[in-house]
Amino acid sequence: MLTFLRGEILLLQALPVGALALFLEHDVMHAGQIFSLLAAALLVVSIACASMRVAHHAEILAAKAGDPYGTMILTLSAVLVEVIILVIMMRESQQPTLVRDTIYAAVMLDINGILGLAALLGGLKHGEQPYNDDSGKTYSVMIMTAMGISMVVPDFVPQASWHIYSGFTIAAMIALYALFLKLQVGQHSYFFAYRYPRMKKATEGETGHAAEEGSTTVSVITLIAGVAVIGLLAEFMAAFFNDGLEGTGAPLALTAILVAAIAAGPEILTALRAALANRMQAVVNIALGASLSTVILTVPVIEAIALFTGQPFTMAMTPVQITMTAITLVVAAININDGETNAIEGMTHFVLFATFIMLSILGL
DSSP: OHHHHHHHHHHTHHHHHHHHHHHHHHHHHHHHHHHHHHHHHHHHHHHHHHHHHHHHHHHHHHHHTTHHHHHHHHHHHHHEEEEEEEEHHHHHHTTTTHHHHHHHHHHIIIIIIIIIIHHHHHHHHHHHHEEHHHHHHHHHHHHHHHHHIIIIIGGGGOGGHHHHOOOOOOHHHHHHHHHHHHHHTTTGGGGGOOOOOGGGHHHHHHHHHHHHOHHHHHHHHHHHHHHHHHHHHHHHHHHHHHHHHTTTTOOTTTHHHHHHHHHHHHHHHHHHHHHTOOOOOHHHHHHHHHHHHHHHHHHHHHHHHHHHHTOOOOOOOOOEEEEHHEEEEHHHHHTTHHHHHEEHHHHHHHHHHHHHHHHTTOOO
């Protein structure tokens, strides 16, 4: 037991941090904006550490399940963290565009950040890295369809009819994901897997190592507990963050990028390890799978909340966001169409990610 607790120190640290936030919340807010921002920064670090342990146990479950189930578990755990943080921050924030901006930031971070950096570093080390091109094509068309339905078309829907289209969006996203999930774990599961003949022994060794780290039950329980703790910390983080940024004129997109980065942090580490180990299939599944899951799972939850509360959220993307998303998906469709990635393809995505950051700093 002592060994287990030592191994979970990154997750356990969240408990005293949460207790401090609970007892000192009002004192910190009355102390001024600087103290609120410092407290928010401390909570961001604490959440990031806890997220790493959640991702660790998701990786253990993923290794035991194998592809495509493994990466599906990993991406779903990250999206769950993101949705919880988003829902909590929506209660504290007055930003009607927070959800839209967070989904947009997550797609930019997953496709251009994670895939771009992983393909760049992996390409520099291994040259061309193979993967199953069926997975890239399937993910790309699903992401484009989901974002088009939920984040482009709403710009043309009259305000008086938003609730009707919102209900349609929920049904469409659920139908898309249900069919995708059936194909991913059923008759088309081979779309999302790639056989590495020369790495078979190493892969088996990794799986065996993962299995030795703990039972499936322990990993599931720890993962659920970790998500609950992250949700608790996110509530205090949102309160401190909003209090600290109030009246500063900071870009509104900063909050969205922060939420997306917290959720994607563990995925970045996993994807980079996979790329450096010449397992590009795992990178494609993580980056594109996380983007798809973010759009197709977050939208129904948020739209359902909007219908329940009667208060619509702004989901239609801005012209700049539509342009960046279109360029990203077109570049991704071209780059991941041949079953191999290289450093040049990775660099194109990473430059797009840098462009996204620059536009966000400029308030665009």
